[in-house]
Amino acid sequence: MRDLREYRRDFPILQATVHDKPLIYLDNAATSQKPLPVLETLDTYYRTYNANVHRGLHALSERATAAYEAARRKVAAFINAPQPQGVIFTRNTTESINLVAQAWGRKFLTAGDVVLLTEMEHHSNIVPWQLLSQQIGFQIRYLVVREDGTLDLSNLDRMLDGVKLMGLTHISNVVGTINPIAQIVDAAHRAGAVVLIDGAQATLHIPVDVQALKCDFYAFSGHKTCGPTGIGVLWGRVDLLEAMDPFLGGGEMIESVTLEKTTYAPPPNKFEAGTPAIAEAIALGAAIDYLTGIGMERIAEYDEMLSSYALERLGSVPGVRVLGSAPQRSSAFAFTVEGIHPHDLSSLLDTHGVAVRAGHHCAQPLGRRLGVPASARASTAFYNIPEEIDALVDALHEVKKVFGYVRP
């Protein structure tokens, strides 16, 4: 297998040891690691041009503003947005979704409306809509997930009847399913719905093209894209953003303020109240440069190879059950081991230096649908190598030896 191991040297943390064992980091769906250019960008910003953006007329502020806006253009190019104006910097995917709920949903949804989600969603694409629904009284409907971890699209048109907004995840954070977004968006648009895509699990793994996906909003997190924490993105169609009310009020998002009335700045500034995460936005730009330097097509190709390898190796361990078997899948593998609770499994793997997640993965409805309330999850990134999958599998065999059979 041709891998991308040459890039491992750019990630200092991959040299770390855990319990005196080399770190095998397989929790990339929770957060990705950060390459040197990202760390250096943060450091350089604070050392040499830390200043607030969009207001100072001095040299540092101009430099910070230029870098911040350059990062916005990099994000736009990364997701093939038609113009940078539609790129709003937020804290993370969760905040991006809340922004749509509060700034679009609160204005345009009424009591008789329907919001369509799926059983596959992360809690962050369920709870904001439930909160809003409690206030407005619209109905929330869910597309069913089938046993294999794919969405049941057989009655999509009927499910879309009366739907004003559809929210769905690009890639499942549990079973790794890559949803057929363009097809679903087409159907949703025919039904007159606006579509929001949760891209949290996509941007590290596959090329994202919001024009090809034809969605209306796309949300993702910097920290899951090799960037820092505290920076996220909401991309939105500019005409929708213009029609929306502001999200938070404060500085930066205004055009003019009198004691009686405020007029708002055009997007994206309208949605970026207060001093933004400047260093983090610029460093997200560096992360995007880094990823595009490798090439997202190349990353996606390797992701697919490593996923097949991981599926095959995990499947070879007796008692291991990998959840979901979507034909189009990314590299998040939730699995269970017969007789061993996921929390015990995760703690035991940790003693071998292997970092995986255990629990409900913030997707409890999906766990219930699949009949598995808790599971372990290994999730890879392009800098993972087949030997690390082997290490996971070896550790699983060891764990089973220690544990023997335990009443489930």
Place this chain on the structure above:
Amino acid sequence: MSARDLYQELILDHARSPQNFGALEQATAHSHRENISCGDTIDLYLLVEHDRIVDVRFEGQGCALSTASASMMTEAIKGKSLSEVQQLTDHFRTYISGEADTLDEALEDFEAFQGVRQLPARVKCVTLPWVTLADLLTQKPD
């Protein structure tokens, strides 16, 4: 830390064949708890007569640590008076939180959880049965 430090044989024994497992029909008190981080559940049943725990049972779905902890706890409190059990609960709390390093004889099995004390995320698993017990100690048995 090795796997054996964390999962000592005593813990695995209790997890494999928990003591006092199952429902208790004649229970005078019952409490249900869930660990929100993993969805684990526990149901604890007490039969209290004259302020003494005559019988105790538990059931539910849990990891090895919470199952072993529940099993050991039921052994430790069976036959004890409510005030003794209250003392054991306090004693357990000081040990698992690291405030105290030694254990009284009644709780000596819990020494097996020494390694877990360094893993705050897992301390919750060991604590779950005890928190469930505390619910019952603060309420008057019906």
